[in-house]
Amino acid sequence: MKYPRIELAHLDNLWFQVTGTLCNLACTHCFNSSGPDVKTFGFLSPDAVRRELEEGARRGVRDVFFTGGEPFLHTQIAEMLEASLEFAATTVLTNGTLINDRMADRLAAIERHARYSLEVRVSLDSFDEGTNDAIRGAGVFQRVMATVARLSRRGLLPLVTVVHTWSDAEEQEILPGFVRILRQAGYDRPRIKILPALPLGRELVRLAGAHDEPWVTEEMMQGVDPDLLMCSNSRIVTDRGVWVCPLLVEKPDARLGDHLADAASGYELAHRACFTCYQYGTFCSNVNAGIEGAGALAAPGERSEA
Amino acid sequence: MQRLALFGGIYSNHRALAAALDDAARRGVDAVYCLGDLGAFGPYPDRVFPLLRRSGVQTIQGNYDNSLALGLPDCQCGYTDPRDNHFARLSYDYTFRNTSAENKAWLGTLPATLRLEIEGVRLLLAHGSPRKMNEFLWESTSPDPFLNYLLDEAQADVLCVTHTGIKWHRPLAGSRHVVNVGVLGRPENEGTTRVWYTLLTISRASVDVEFVPVVYDHLALAADMQAERLPPEFIETIVTGWWTTCLEILPHKERARGQF
Numbered sequence: 311m312k313y314p315r316i317e318l319a320h321l322d323n324l325w326f327q328v329t330g331t332l333c334n335l336a337c338t339h340c341f342n343s344s345g346p347d348v349k350t351f352g353f354l355s356p357d358a359v360r361r362e363l364e365e366g367a368r369r370g371v372r373d374v375f376f377t378g379g380e381p382f383l384h385t386q387i388a389e390m391l392e393a394s395l396e397f398a399a400t401t402v403l404t405n406g407t408l409i410n411d412r413m414a415d416r417l418a419a420i421e422r423h424a425r426y427s428l429e430v431r432v433s434l435d436s437f438d439e440g441t442n443d444a445i446r447g448a449g450v451f452q453r454v455m456a457t458v459a460r461l462s463r464r465g466l467l468p469l470v471t472v473v474h475t476w477s478d479a480e481e482q483e484i485l486p487g488f489v490r491i492l493r494q495a496g497y498d499r500p501r502i503k504i505l506p507a508l509p510l511g512r513e514l515v516r517l518a519g520a521h522d523e524p525w526v527t528e529e530m531m532q533g534v535d536p537d538l539l540m541c542s543n544s545r546i547v548t549d550r551g552v553w554v555c556p557l558l559v560e561k562p563d564a565r566l567g568d569h570l571a572d573a574a575s576g577y578e579l580a581h582r583a584c585f586t587c588y589q590y591g592t593f594c595s596n597v598n599a600g601i602e603g604a605g606a607l608a609a610p611g612e613r614s615e616a
Numbered sequence: 617m618q619r620l621a622l623f624g625g626i627y628s629n630h631r632a633l634a635a636a637l638d639d640a641a642r643r644g645v646d647a648v649y650c651l652g653d654l655g656a657f658g659p660y661p662d663r664v665f666p667l668l669r670r671s672g673v674q675t676i677q678g679n680y681d682n683s684l685a686l687g688l689p690d691c692q693c694g695y696t697d698p699r700d701n702h703f704a705r706l707s708y709d710y711t712f713r714n715t716s717a718e719n720k721a722w723l724g725t726l727p728a729t730l731r732l733e734i735e736g737v738r739l740l741l742a743h744g745s746p747r748k749m750n751e752f753l754w755e756s757t758s759p760d761p762f763l764n765y766l767l768d769e770a771q772a773d774v775l776c777v778t779h780t781g782i783k784w785h786r787p788l789a790g791s792r793h794v795v796n797v798g799v800l801g802r803p804e805n806e807g808t809t810r811v812w813y814t815l816l817t818i819s820r821a822s823v824d825v826e827f828v829p830v831v832y833d834h835l836a837l838a839a840d841m842q843a844e845r846l847p848p849e850f851i852e853t854i855v856t857g858w859w860t861t862c863l864e865i866l867p868h869k870e871r872a873r874g875q876f
Contacts, residue, residue, distance in 0.1 A: 320765070367759075367761040369765070370761045370765025371761060372762040397761065399759065399867065425759075427868040429867070467871055485698065485699075499876055
């Protein structure tokens with residue numbers, strides 16, 4: 311089968327898998343199977359991060375993202391966020407369990423002094439404590455709510471990210487439910503971002519075969535703006551080289567080079583997770599290109615240049 | 617020396633448009649440019665068109681104009697939040713119903729970008745960004761290296777855009793500038809009811825950027841909106857100067873400055 315090939319149009323989004331796959335939690339839907347003993351990928355050093363930030367800046371990068379694993383397991387995460395904000399708007403994706411008062415103070419100070427936006431994306435999977443903790447681990451809900459309150463007290467407005475794991479019947483109550491509990495926790499203007507679950511890593515085990523995403527075909531790409539796919543505008547730096555996108559770090563064919571400078575080649579959409587990206591648009595970014603994604607917009611001839 | 621007045625995002629605010637055009641005329645500007653999104657949000661969309669034509673405003677197409685011209689089912693605003701999309705839908709449906717076929721056809725004739733060369737300065741005018749009509753160029757998420765990349769690609773010294781609803785200016789090395797010219801349609805989430813346009817003064821290869829506040833009869837606009845039964849949330853923004861909708865697309869810095 312021939313897969314559509316997507317060229318890197320421009321490096322808008324530079325990702326760092328800053329703590330590899332090391333995480334203090336082991337969520338049941340984790341797409342890269344991160345966890346306490348998972349050392350598929352290791353930590354990045356601040357020097358390695360700075361070198362690639364400089365390369366990213368040479369390429370006109372717009373947004374930088376720090377993910378893992380859990381980024382706050384890195385003792386120098388604050389310094390790296392500060393360095394990154396010299397170059398671009400910066401987002402850190404965290405499970406929210408390791409941000410204490412001291413770290414919250416530090417993040418607020420970094421944000422205040424930065425020219426560009428710092429986004430703290432905190433994961434939460436249900437407004438119901440039991441449901442959340444069944445996915446993310448015992449006691450996590452309470453720790454995350456404390457972190458959200460801690461950040462919002464300091465003027466930081468975390469983006470609460472929620473992986474879509476509920477049924478259609480529950481759809482209507484989800485957003486109001488999150489708004490309610492976040493307000494109760496003292497976050498009076500909650501920002502919430504819903505992400506699709508990805509048929510990758512530990513989520514595949516959770517799904518136990520009950521998923522049927524097709525591959526993306528060349529025909530499906532007809533009339534579709536490739537910018538809706540991460541691979542046309544993103545790369546991720548790990549301690550083992552540079553991969554095409556954050557989702558495919560466990561796929562050897564998605565490794566494009568040792569460094570950012572040699573990872574600009576195109577990529578063939580050879581995985582089922584590519585369909586999730588196709589379906590929902592570049593949902594990994596803070597502002598999606600369109601929540602409905604390329605698949606929903608793909609009426610050929612109707613698409614404008616916008 | 618040449619002085620240009622630029623604005624975007626009229627959002628059917630015919631009263632602010634009239635006030636801004638009067639102000640620019642009083643200042644004796646050489647030309648006036650509109651960077652698109654004539655409709656949305658406000659009342660009586662057809663009232664904007666004769667004002668633009670009468671003043672000879674050179675206009676480019678925004679995503680709203682593109683959608684109306686092509687009869688698309690939505691405004692291509694680029695929102696991602698269900699509540700934002702709910703209000704975008706109300707606004708688009710109202711504007712679609714109340715824009716004449718003739719005006720929709722005229723929107724279809726507008727260019728997506730406009731290039732100017734004034735006293736050796738190369739300017740590019742676009743709605744969102746040069747590469748995408750509905751790309752948001754916010755001040756806090758448009759770093760210098762990225763803006764230089766856009767200018768390189770566009771082979772321009774000055775890039776003027778709108779679309780976000782909040783103005784900003786970034787001078788860059790080599791006498792380059794990127795300006796988000798702001799919008800006339802609604803106040804920019806700062807708790808005052810004024811709106812903004814931009815004056816560019818180009819003189820011997822140097823570019824001066826000035827943002828001009830426009831005070832207009834916002835209470836009359838609110839009454840117009842009420843008469844047209846537009847959502848109370850929209851009217852609240854006109855009257856208070858705080859955004860109540862379209863908030864989820866704001867990056868952290870811009871969001872933190874607002875009240876909601």
